[in-house]
Amino acid sequence: MAVKKLQEMARGKFFRYFPAILSAAYEISEKRSDFADNFTLIANRGPRQEVGQVHFHMFTDHKAVNDYRGGGERYDPLYHDEFIRVIRHPEPNREPHFLLVPGPSAGENGREQSLKSVLNGVGVLGEKFGLAKRGYSLEHRFDRAPEGPGLPIFHIAAGKKTRPAAE
Numbered sequence: 001m002a003v004k005k006l007q008e009m010a011r012g013k014f015f016r017y018f019p020a021i022l023s024a025a026y027e028i029s030e031k032r033s034d035f036a037d038n039f040t041l042i043a044n045r046g047p048r049q050e051v052g053q054v055h056f057h058m059f060t061d062h063k064a065v066n067d068y069r070g071g072g073e074r075y076d077p078l079y080h081d082e083f084i085r086v087i088r089h090p091e092p093n094r095e096p097h098f099l100l101v102p103g104p105s106a107g108e109n110g111r112e113q114s115l116k117s118v119l120n121g122v123g124v125l126g127e128k129f130g131l132a133k134r135g136y137s138l139e140h141r142f143d144r145a146p147e148g149p150g151l152p153i154f155h156i157a158a159g160k161k162t163r164p165a166a167e
Contacts, residue, residue, distance in 0.1 A: 001020050003053055005045065005054070005121050005123075005126075006051060006054055006119055006122045006123075007097075007122050007123030007126065009054060009119050010119035015115075015145060019111070019112060022041070022140070022152065023039070025041050025058055025140075025142070026142070029142065035058070038061065038127050038141065039058055039059065039060050039062075039141070040058070040060075040062040040139060040141050040142075041056055041140045041142075042056065042057045042062075043056050043137070043138045044057075044136070044138075045131065045135065045137075045138075063093065064130070065089075065092045065157050066089065066092070066093050067143075068082065068089060068090070068099050068153060068155070071131070074128075078098065078160055079125065080103060080113075081120075082103055082105035082106075083102070083103045083106045083113050083114040083116075083117040084100050084102060084103045084114060084117040085100075085101050085102075085103050086098055086100050086101075086121045086124070086125060087101065092157075092162060093157070093161055093162055093163045094157040094159050094162060095155045095159045095162050096103055096131075096156075096158055096159060097131055097156070097158075098125055098154065098155065098156045099108075099155060099156075100118050100122075100154040100155075101113075101153050102114060103117070103127050103153040107151075111151065114151060118138075118154050122156065123129060123157055129158070131158045134158045135155070135158060137155075137158075139152055139155055139157065140154050140155075
């Protein structure tokens with residue numbers, strides 16, 4: 001049985017695949033020098049999805065969206081729970097462009113629930129902004145930092161480019 005929508009992975013037996021895919025990407029980055037410093041993991045939906053089931057692409061040196069380093073901005077979240085906050089990207093290069101950032105309870109012990117919250121956030125944004133019709137990408141970009149990967153930040157970018165991704 002194929003999973004057609006990312007948010008379907010938040011429920012039931014399919015959820016286990018989302019953290020496993022993320023873990024596999026981190027393992028690849030540890031074992032392959034071409035992915036050691038950075039990688040991007042993307043899942044597409046709507047017109048951007050070339051097959052009728054959820055799947056992920058892993059790239060190195062791929063810059064589809066602008067970085068977000070978290071500067072303590074005070075944005076009103078579009079969606080939030082104790083594990084994630086969804087905000088508009090402060091420097092979007094697509095319209096719309098959202099960030100799913102770890103919330104106050106998202107420590108390592110809350111990692112699994114944080115990933116479920118990411119998928120739930122995708123569903124909320126999808127309904128609120130009609131993202132499936134427009135086509136969107138859920139993107140996680142990893143840049144090796146001295147302190148390790150920490151909790152992932154995800155981007156949801158849809159629509160037309162408003163400017164190229166910053167180098």
